[in-house]
Amino acid sequence: xxxxxEIIAEPNRRAILxxxxxxxxxxGEIERQLRMPQPTVSKHLRVLREAGFVESxxxxxxxxxxxxxxxxxxxxxxxxxFRRFWSAHxxxxxxxxxxxxxxxxxxxxxxxxxx
Amino acid sequence: xxxxxEIIAEPNRRAILxxxxxxxxxxGEIERQLRMPQPTVSKHLRVLREAGFVESxxxxxxxxxxxxxxxxxxxxxxxxxFRRFWSAHxxxxxxxxxxxxxxxxxxxxxxxxxx
DNA sequence: CACGTATATACTTTGTGGCGTATATTCACA
DNA sequence: TGTGAATATACGCCACAAAGTATATACGTG
Numbered sequence: 248x249x250x251x252x253e254i255i256a257e258p259n260r261r262a263i264l265x266x267x268x269x270x271x272x273x274x275g276e277i278e279r280q281l282r283m284p285q286p287t288v289s290k291h292l293r294v295l296r297e298a299g300f301v302e303s304x305x306x307x308x309x310x311x312x313x314x315x316x317x318x319x320x321x322x323x324x325x326x327x328x329f330r331r332f333w334s335a336h337x338x339x340x341x342x343x344x345x346x347x348x349x350x351x352x353x354x355x356x357x358x359x360x361x362x
Numbered sequence: 363x364x365x366x367x368e369i370i371a372e373p374n375r376r377a378i379l380x381x382x383x384x385x386x387x388x389x390g391e392i393e394r395q396l397r398m399p400q401p402t403v404s405k406h407l408r409v410l411r412e413a414g415f416v417e418s419x420x421x422x423x424x425x426x427x428x429x430x431x432x433x434x435x436x437x438x439x440x441x442x443x444f445r446r447f448w449s450a451h452x453x454x455x456x457x458x459x460x461x462x463x464x465x466x467x468x469x470x471x472x473x474x475x476x477x
Numbered sequence: 478c479a480c481g482t483a484t485a486t487a488c489t490t491t492g493t494g495g496c497g498t499a500t501a502t503t504c505a506c507a
Numbered sequence: 508t509g510t511g512a513a514t515a516t517a518c519g520c521c522a523c524a525a526a527g528t529a530t531a532t533a534c535g536t537g
Contacts, residue, residue: 316448333431
């Protein structure tokens, strides 16, 4: 399992990531909050760790897992060209509507600029 | 196959999406540019279409596929809390380095504000 | 209306990932 | 040092998705 995309394709892993966004958690805490069996949690954490999504520190018998930003930033970067695509689309739509404003000056709400 | 995440987990599908970001393409054009067998292209396009990533119009025997923004915007929205997380981290790091600047006024390059 | 092109679909096979169950490891503490 | 808690790992099983091959469908053109 290589890519960022395959890692986050698994719902339980996404749940774990979302849980860790607020603060670090031990395996047991994750297990309880997400109601999933302990081996499942450990196995997914292993995958996440090896892919760089999380890191852990030892606290006696507990391991505290916390988020690392890099892999999700990579995903964010992948989205970039698509963002350009859809903002271009919004622009085109707005130009279209503005043209309609000129041709048919009716009771239309004032067009607001985006961003 | 339900979620946006599972859809984009497949490398060939990501390749198709990246190809369509510039402009719409027929199945044959995709087939040639990505060097993948025609049934493979058609099957992935089916998945992408049913998940709302692409739409097609008929041009005689050809079908022209183009991108639709919604599903990837959904992914973008999912990333939101994580963006807050890592920008908080950059802030903390900067505060830390700024503090070091005060305590050890050495030959450090001038700290630049981000964003 | 026969033929070639473009695309979609059906069927089978194969590889892989996730889960459950059991067990190993590590640590604190009595 | 033995016992229980917390976590990790090993193994077997099953579901599912991707790919390949073959075939069907739709359309334009001679």
